[in-house]
Amino acid sequence: MQRAVRLDLYRRLLRLRLVEERIAELYPQQEMRCPVHLSIGQEAAAVGVCAALEKGDWSMSGHRPHAHYLAMGGDLNAMMAELYGRATGCCGGKGGSMHLIDRKAGFMGATAIVASTIPMAVGAAFGSQVRGEKRVVVSFLGDAAVEEGVFHEAANFAVLKKLPVVFACENNLYSVYSGLGVRQPKGRVIHRQAASYGMKALAGDGNDVEESLALARQAVAWARSGKGPVFLELATYRWREHCGPNYDNDLGYRTMKEYRAWRKLCPLEAYERVLRKAKLLGDAELGLMRKDIAAELDAAVRFAKDSPAPDPKTLMTDVYAGAA
Amino acid sequence: MKFGEAVREALDFCLGADPDVVVMGLGVPDPKGVFGTTVGLQKKHGAKRVMDMPTAENGMTGVLLGATLAGLRPVMVHQRLDFAVLAVEQIVNQAAKWRYMYGGRQSAPLVFRLITGRGWGQGTQHAQSLHSWFAHIPGLKVVMPATPGDAKGLLISAVEDDDPVVFIEHRWLHGVHGDVPAGAHRVPLGSARVARAGHDVTLFGVSYMVLECLRAAEFLAEHGVSAEVFDPRTLRPFDEAAFLASVRKTGRLVVADTSWTFSGFSAEAAALAADKAFSALKAPIKRLGLADCPMPSTPALANLCYPRAQELVDAAWSVCGKAGPAPRLPAPTTPLDVPDPSFTGPF
Numbered sequence: 307m308q309r310a311v312r313l314d315l316y317r318r319l320l321r322l323r324l325v326e327e328r329i330a331e332l333y334p335q336q337e338m339r340c341p342v343h344l345s346i347g348q349e350a351a352a353v354g355v356c357a358a359l360e361k362g363d364w365s366m367s368g369h370r371p372h373a374h375y376l377a378m379g380g381d382l383n384a385m386m387a388e389l390y391g392r393a394t395g396c397c398g399g400k401g402g403s404m405h406l407i408d409r410k411a412g413f414m415g416a417t418a419i420v421a422s423t424i425p426m427a428v429g430a431a432f433g434s435q436v437r438g439e440k441r442v443v444v445s446f447l448g449d450a451a452v453e454e455g456v457f458h459e460a461a462n463f464a465v466l467k468k469l470p471v472v473f474a475c476e477n478n479l480y481s482v483y484s485g486l487g488v489r490q491p492k493g494r495v496i497h498r499q500a501a502s503y504g505m506k507a508l509a510g511d512g513n514d515v516e517e518s519l520a521l522a523r524q525a526v527a528w529a530r531s532g533k534g535p536v537f538l539e540l541a542t543y544r545w546r547e548h549c550g551p552n553y554d555n556d557l558g559y560r561t562m563k564e565y566r567a568w569r570k571l572c573p574l575e576a577y578e579r580v581l582r583k584a585k586l587l588g589d590a591e592l593g594l595m596r597k598d599i600a601a602e603l604d605a606a607v608r609f610a611k612d613s614p615a616p617d618p619k620t621l622m623t624d625v626y627a628g629a630a
Numbered sequence: 631m632k633f634g635e636a637v638r639e640a641l642d643f644c645l646g647a648d649p650d651v652v653v654m655g656l657g658v659p660d661p662k663g664v665f666g667t668t669v670g671l672q673k674k675h676g677a678k679r680v681m682d683m684p685t686a687e688n689g690m691t692g693v694l695l696g697a698t699l700a701g702l703r704p705v706m707v708h709q710r711l712d713f714a715v716l717a718v719e720q721i722v723n724q725a726a727k728w729r730y731m732y733g734g735r736q737s738a739p740l741v742f743r744l745i746t747g748r749g750w751g752q753g754t755q756h757a758q759s760l761h762s763w764f765a766h767i768p769g770l771k772v773v774m775p776a777t778p779g780d781a782k783g784l785l786i787s788a789v790e791d792d793d794p795v796v797f798i799e800h801r802w803l804h805g806v807h808g809d810v811p812a813g814a815h816r817v818p819l820g821s822a823r824v825a826r827a828g829h830d831v832t833l834f835g836v837s838y839m840v841l842e843c844l845r846a847a848e849f850l851a852e853h854g855v856s857a858e859v860f861d862p863r864t865l866r867p868f869d870e871a872a873f874l875a876s877v878r879k880t881g882r883l884v885v886a887d888t889s890w891t892f893s894g895f896s897a898e899a900a901a902l903a904a905d906k907a908f909s910a911l912k913a914p915i916k917r918l919g920l921a922d923c924p925m926p927s928t929p930a931l932a933n934l935c936y937p938r939a940q941e942l943v944d945a946a947w948s949v950c951g952k953a954g955p956a957p958r959l960p961a962p963t964t965p966l967d968v969p970d971p972s973f974t975g976p977f
């Protein structure tokens with residue numbers, strides 16, 4: 307892979323990490339008054355998958371959408387302002403953290419109901435196919451989303467119509483504090499189950515950004531060529547609490563041993579090691595990147611905090627079309 | 631005892647009293663135990679009867695409905711009412727019809743514990759209070775307790791009831807304290823409660839709005855208005871006799887709902903009063919509910935959506951024909967999007 311591509315991947319990973327660490331740091335100020343689900347530890351899957359897309363491709367996500375939105379190129383200022391509930395937020399403050407959208411960047415929405423955007427992503431691909439638009443649509447989902455009926459209904463239709471959809475499943479082993487063991491039978495391999503519907507299935511290390519990218523490229527190429535949907539399962543792990551800025555290992559729903567093992571597999575540190583070894587990245591470049599991103603973030607936080615709250619008049623707008 | 635603990639006590643009682651009772655829901659056995667309401671139950675009553683489930687609301691509702699065929703009496707728990715919307719097919723098309731369409735040969739002794747969210751940016755899909763939907767359906771019972779004692783007493787009655795019961799808990803009630811009788815405390819479904827007696831106006835509150843009604847009534851008393859606070863406790867079956875008695879006594883009615891007014895339960899209450907107590911009414915009926923839009927996330931807008939004690943005071947003042955502007959309650963000292971100062975988000 308070219309030096310510039312690799313450095314860019316690293317930079318994207320670092321940016322996601324720093325954005326969410328900043329959110330975690332600022333959250334206790336109680337100015338972001340909405341639930342936040344952070345993707346810290348899961349960045350490589352988002353970056354790898356989105357880096358495989360072309361302009362004009364779309365994606366949708368669920369309750370944990372920050373990384374997907376940003377990896378698609380979603381506007382950082384508008385996301386921060388949305389978390390702060392400001393008029394300049396990507397939904398004008400009406401959505402909050404779980405409902406990000408940036409249509410210009412191809413991020414077509416996220417919703418708080420588990421699995422509900424899966425059929426929508428399939429539908430976006432269906433609509434595009436009907437209109438003859440060559441577009442791939444990525445549906446970001448978690449390991450719990452495949453337990454919902456809509457996943458299976460939508461997957462069936464996607465295969466039936468050979469729709470250009472990539473189901474990008476970030477398997478982080480948990481749904482809130484419930485491990486896979488109480489939700490799916492022992493031995494279940496999610497992507498194999500998906501394959502049984504007749505779609506192509508791929509799987510790999512979601513903490514390895516190059517592997518995620520390589521798999522996503524295969525998936526996207528397959529989908530774009532008209533062969534139908536692909537299920538891409540990426541193994542990863544959420545570091546912090548399910549919802550909120552803190553750590554929750556004290557609750558005892560997962561072991562410290564497991565947590566520490568995954569922490570060692572930090573997608574960011576792993577890639578940094580790779581790039582340093584290849585002599586592509588040194589302290590100087592890293593320092594510069596960090597400084598750049600920090601400046602961008604400072605500006606975004608300032609933008610959000612300085613933005614006005616939504617005008618009370620907007621409460622009743624957007625309920626229906628034509629009402630401003 | 632807190633409301634949330636009372637819910638837990640009721641479940642504990644039912645699990646202990648009847649081996650056919652099972653409790654299932656996402657996160658039921660997890661360390662946080664659905665806001666504390668299921669903590670320790672799995673340990674005490676076993677993983678066979680108290681359990682987590684796949685993220686599959688509609689399917690699992692059908693599974694539990696099917697389990698009633700074998701004699702189980704399941705309690706299904708949803709951390710947000712909005713998640714049960716996925717299961718409306720099984721609840722409305724199936725469970726609600728079960729007894730009737732089989733000519734009485736089936737029974738669906740199920741309880742759905744649904745928690746209504748509010749505050750801290752819960753937004754469009756985590757703060758809906760859709761009790762009016764459920765109350766619309768013959769075959770379903772709908773319970774909305776406002777006190778810890780009623781939470782326990784009504785939940786026990788709901789579990790022991792032979793029909794499907796939608797039991798709706800307002801998230802902001804979970805931390806509220808109150809007296810809870812020990813042991814087998816039952817409050818019959820379909821029995822209302824006068825939470826505070828008065829003679830000038832009836833303030834009808836649904837769920838959390840009972841608390842706002844009580845605040846308003848207390849304040850109104852200082853200003854020469856005697857408000858009666860009526861807590862229906864169950865919306866279906868509805869205690870029409872108690873409701874009409876209150877309206878006939880005061881001659882004035884203000885209904886405060888936790889949801890939208892349009893086509894909602896407040897319309898049912900107003901219609902009943904107009905239909906059956908018309909001659910007693912001295913003033914038009916007033917209804918208070920959410921702003922008629924989906925719930926926005928930002929507190930700047932969400933705070934505008936909820937009626938509070940002040941709006942109740944204003945409404946009571948107006949229906950009582952009082953001169954001049956209504957007296958103002960002291961401004962709230964805690965932010966409007968949290969139930970109490972101890973709540974710091976995020977869920």
Ligand SMILES: Cc1ncc(C[n+]2csc(CCOP(=O)(O)OP(=O)(O)O)c2C)c(N)n1
Pocket residue numbers: 369370418419420447448449450451478480481482544548656685687713716
């Ligand atoms: C239909 C529905 N049921 C339950 C919930 C509550 N809930 C919110 S996030 C979540 C966990 C989902 O797990 P997963 O899909 O693996 O995503 P992760 O949080 O691990 O990223 C659950 C159960 C919900 N939002 N929607």
Ligand SMILES: [Mg+2]
Pocket residue numbers: 448449450476477478479480481482
């Ligand atoms: Mg998960």
